[in-house]
Amino acid sequence: MNSEFDVIDRYFTRPRRNALLGPGDDAALIACKPGMDWAISVDTLVAGRHFFPDVDPATLGHKVLAVNLSDMAAMGATPCWATLSLTLTETLAQDDIWLKAFSSGFFALADQYQVELIGGDTTGGPLNISVQIIGEVERGKALRRSGAQPGDDIWVSGHLGDAALALQSLQQHVTLTAQEAAPCLAALHTPMPRVALGKALVNVAHSAIDISDGLLADLGHILDRSGVAATIDFDHIPRSPALKNKLQPENTVTNTICQLAIDCLLAGGDDYELCFTVPESKRDAVIQLAQESGILLSRIGKIIPGKGLTVLGTDSNPLIFKNKGYDHFSAR
C-alpha cells in the first residue's frame, strides 16, 4: 500500500540541484534576494475528503489559505504571495453566492497577513482547491524538520484534537454539548495559522512542523528527518475542556468514546498547531514567548538518541496506539 508520503518519496523526490531545500519539509527553500530565502509550499483540499461538499464556502476560502499559511508558520517564514488553482463543478461555477463567499473568506484571511493573490487557474471538474504559497525568511534561518537534537524539549502550541473531535461529532460518532462543540467546530472550519509564533521561533527552535496529520505522524516526520527518537508524556499533551470531558476516568481505556478522544488528541488531523523542538537552554525563552504572545505553549516531551516515538502514560509506562495519523488516501 502506498501512503501519500510513499508516493512523494518513491516517485517525486530526487537529489536537489539549485534549491536550498527540496521536497520533504513543510516548504521548499530557494535563494532569492541577498540575505533572504523564499519558502514555497502547496496544499490541496479535495471535496468529500478534506471537507464536506456543503461546507460554508466562506470558511472553506479561509481554510484553504490557512493550511498553507500554517506551512509558512512551520518554516518561520513571512507569507507574501499566493496562487490559487480552483477546479469547480458546473453548478458551483455558476453559483455567484458561493463564489463570492469563498473569495471573501479567502481574502479576509489574506488581508490579515498581507498575502497577495498573484495568479491562478480555474478549471471545471470535481471540486478541488489548491493553493501555492511563497514566503520570505532570513537566509539560513528557516525552521526545518531536520534540526532536532537529543536533549531538545518538545513543545506544541494550542490544544490538539479539537478539529478531529468536531469531525467525529459531525459524523455522529460522538455527541458534544453546544458549549463543547463551538470551539471544536471553529478549530475544524477556521483554524488560525501560527504565523507570528513561527517567526518568533526563528533563532529559538531547532526544528518545527505544523500538525496537519496528527501529532504522532507529524512529530514522527521530525524524528525521521532528524535521525532521533522521542518520548512524550500523554498527560502533558494540551487538550481543550471538550476533549478533557471525553477522557474522564469514568471512560475507561476500553470505552469507545475515550479511545476516540485519544485518537483525536494523538492522531486527529487538521490541528494546524506547531510542534517544535528547543534546546533546554532556551526553555525560558519559550515560556516568555508564551506569556508575550498569549498562545498556550506546552512542553510535552524530550528528544532522545535512537529511533522511534514512545508515549508515556500516567504511570510512566508506554502506551500502545493503533492509529499513527491521517493518511489522505484513506477515506474518512
Next chain:
Amino acid sequence: MNSEFDVIDRYFTRPRRNALLGPGDDAALIACKPGMDWAISVDTLVAGRHFFPDVDPATLGHKVLAVNLSDMAAMGATPCWATLSLTLTETLAQDDIWLKAFSSGFFALADQYQVELIGGDTTGGPLNISVQIIGEVERGKALRRSGAQPGDDIWVSGHLGDAALALQSLQQHVTLTAQEAAPCLAALHTPMPRVALGKALVNVAHSAIDISDGLLADLGHILDRSGVAATIDFDHIPRSPALKNKLQPENTVTNTICQLAIDCLLAGGDDYELCFTVPESKRDAVIQLAQESGILLSRIGKIIPGKGLTVLGTDSNPLIFKNKGYDHFSAR
C-alpha cells in the same frame, strides 16, 4: 453564465500590491534578486476534462509540465522550479506502474529544461493534477499580453489546430489516416513548449501569449489587455497537411468536416504555440529567428486601433465564426 475568465476577473482579481504583475497574464511577476524578476504561474489538468482517464501516464506527466512551461515561454522566462499537487484516486495511488510512468514523463521533460521539482502535495480524490512553475526573466523584460501596439505584425509559431483535430478523431467526429494522425496525436499528447522561442522574443516582441484555448480566444486576450483591435488573414494561419486535407475545396463551408477543421484551427485548444506581436521595424529579426531556430513562424495579421478581431477570408471579406475558443467549464 460564468466562464473561467469571468470567475477570475469577478472574484479573484484585486489591485496589485507588491507584485509587479498580478492575475490576467500568462504568469504573475514579482521582483526577486537585483535585476531579475520571477514569473509564477499555475495550470491544472482535470481527468475527463483535459485528458481521457486512460491516457498514457507518461504523456500525461509530460503534458502537465509542458502546459506550464508554455506559460513561461509566453513570458519570455527561463523556467527554474516547479511544485506538483497530485490528487489521485485510490486505484491510481496503488498503481506503481502508472505512478512510475507518470513521474518518468514529468521528469524527462523537466530534465530537458533543467527544471527542479521542489515540492508538492499528494491527496486522494478524483484525478486532478496541478503544477506551479517559477521562472526567471530579466527585470522589466517579460513579454506581457498588454504590450501590443497598432502597426504590430501578429505572428504565430508552428501549426495550429492539430491537437484539436486529434481530439476530434479520438472522439470519432472525423477520420484521419495513420499518416495524418501521428503528428496530430503527438501535438495533443506531448506538446513541446516554445521556451527557447519565448526567450529569443524578449527585446523583439511587444506582447505574447501561449495559445492554449484557441487562437481567437487567446489573441483576444492580447487585444483586450492592450486595448487594440486586429485583423488576421485566414489563409495565413499555419496548418499541417492533415488539417489542410480537411479544408480541401471539395469540403465546402457547409460541409461539417470543413467547419470542424476551421474550428480546430481558430478555436481548438491545446496548441501551446506562441502568438506574439512585433513592430514592423523588427520583421526581419523574426524572419531570421525562424531560420536560426528552425521553428515555423507565420505572420498572420496586423494590430490596428479600435476594438475587436476580424478574420479575413480568401476574398478579403470578414468571416463569421460561432466558436471563440475553449472554455474549461464547457464539457468537451
